[in-house]
Amino acid sequence: MNMVKCPRCGYENSATATYCDNCAYLLTDHKGNRLNNNKRTSSWNMGVAKKIVIVLGIVVIALLLFSFVYNNSQPSSEEALNVITDNGSLNHSDSYPYTAVVKYDGSWYSRMGDPNYLVDQAGTGQKRVLLDCASWERVHIMAQKEDAGEGNLTIQLLKNGQVVAQNSTTNATGSIEINYNY
Known part of the structure; x- marks a missing residue:
């Protein structure tokens, strides 16, 4: 067949x-x-x-596409900042209502902001710092004397211009903290 x-x-x-x-x-x-x-x-x-x-051409195109998307999704160095220094002329917005005030006649150092993204600040005298924290977020402020002086070191946390927390020390090696919304 x-x-x-x-x-x-x-x-x-x-x-x-x-x-x-x-x-x-x-x-x-x-x-x-x-x-x-x-x-x-x-x-x-x-x-x-x-x-x-x-196959190699497809892999190269995929890598180029991935790197382009990755680079364009990363914040710039200006967007990554957590604290904005307030010169007193800025208006407080509802988005970021917190301002930290550090008062001391000598030299001081501080860390402040969202506890997961603290920013270092240092200075002499009084300084106001607008914090990049929304009203529902936790706020942490730590300040200490750098010059072992005898004066009063005071930190205040303002929300929409009103003092909501304050702490101070006269200890020569004093370090103080404020934890808010914990």
Whole structure:
């Protein structure tokens, strides 16, 4: 008995079969003539070198796209700042209502802001600092004397211009803190 091999799946069909018994591939046309039984040529028949070049090209494009998106999603150095120094002429907004005030006649050092993003400040005399903290966030302020002086070191936390917390010390090596909304 004469058999016909399916060009799609390779199954051996009977010589009178119109369709492949395995994959339903058309073996004869509507007049009963046998169709070309050569294996189908695929547009994907290309050398290994071409495939490697295509894959490497896709990887390079993906890396370029990733680096572009990553670089454009990172905050600039100006956006990453956590504290803005207030010169007294700025208006307080509802978004960032907190201001820290440090008062001391000598040299002092402080860390202030959101406890997860504290910012260092140092100075002499009185300084007002607008904190980058929303009204519902926790606020931490720590200040200490740098010159071992005998004067009074005071820190105040203002919310919309009103004092909501205050702490002070006269100890020569004094360090004081305010924790608000804890």
